[in-house]
Amino acid sequence: MSKRSGQRAELTRGRKRDRNRTDAILAATAELIIEHGFDKLRVQDVAEKAGSGLGTIYRRWETKEALVTDAIRAFPDPPLPSSDDAAADLEAVIREKADFYASKPDLLPGVIAALREDKSIAEAIRDRYDDEPLRQLFARLLGSDHPQLDLLAELVPAILLNRTVFHNRSVQADKFADEIMALVKALSSVRVE
Structure with a gap:
């Protein structure tokens, strides 16, 4: 072993x-x-x-x-949906993340504290946390050459963190997913270089 x-x-x-x-x-x-x-x-x-x-x-x-x-x-890697509907797959993952963090309001503050308190825990969290799955979902929807893919992959967790930790707001998964998808729809027609 x-x-x-x-x-x-x-x-x-x-x-x-x-x-x-x-x-x-x-x-x-x-x-x-x-x-x-x-x-x-x-x-x-x-x-x-x-x-x-x-x-x-x-x-x-x-x-x-x-x-x-x-x-x-x-921790096991969560499976990514891979249907023929990229928008539905992305929306499902966003809704799942929002549901998860809304049901665990004390989890993110504990993660932040652990990041600060213990170097080995911080390294493990940073090693395990990966924006790539979200990036892949956004790429399927917007195209792999979209210039804001990295930013979009960071956006969902950042907004969840902001709402749940910093503003102590309850996140409604359906509403949150709708808001993110509306933003994605708006961005799909605008390319900022």
Whole structure:
């Protein structure tokens, strides 16, 4: 088994680590991060959810931060829709993101705090967060040569962050998706070079 970034080295003597147990702990950690946020995550809760003991966790990870770092790195990549309707696919992803963040108002402030507090967590978040899936969806709709693709890919998460964290506004997924799609429609006819 290869050592993950935050895991302790496996001892050469004694019983080998069960890979399934490690995966269950990482999955439980990821679920609890999404459910409660970084700041409210307790290793005891991870142990209970994973059906594991605290000793099992601390034999693998020295700190809660190391465990969180590895859990973030293990998050699965969300599938992208790929129907024949690029606008419907983009709208579905925007609606899904808006629904997710609206249902987890404490998640983004916790992410921001974690970015500032722990270098390894910040690196893991930056490694895992990728604008490319949104960029691909915008490219399908507007063309891969559209000069604002990068900006558009950053726009959706930026507005969600602004509304949910900085202005503490509830995001209505349908309305938000409609607003973004109206903006995309307006941009599709205007090319600013």
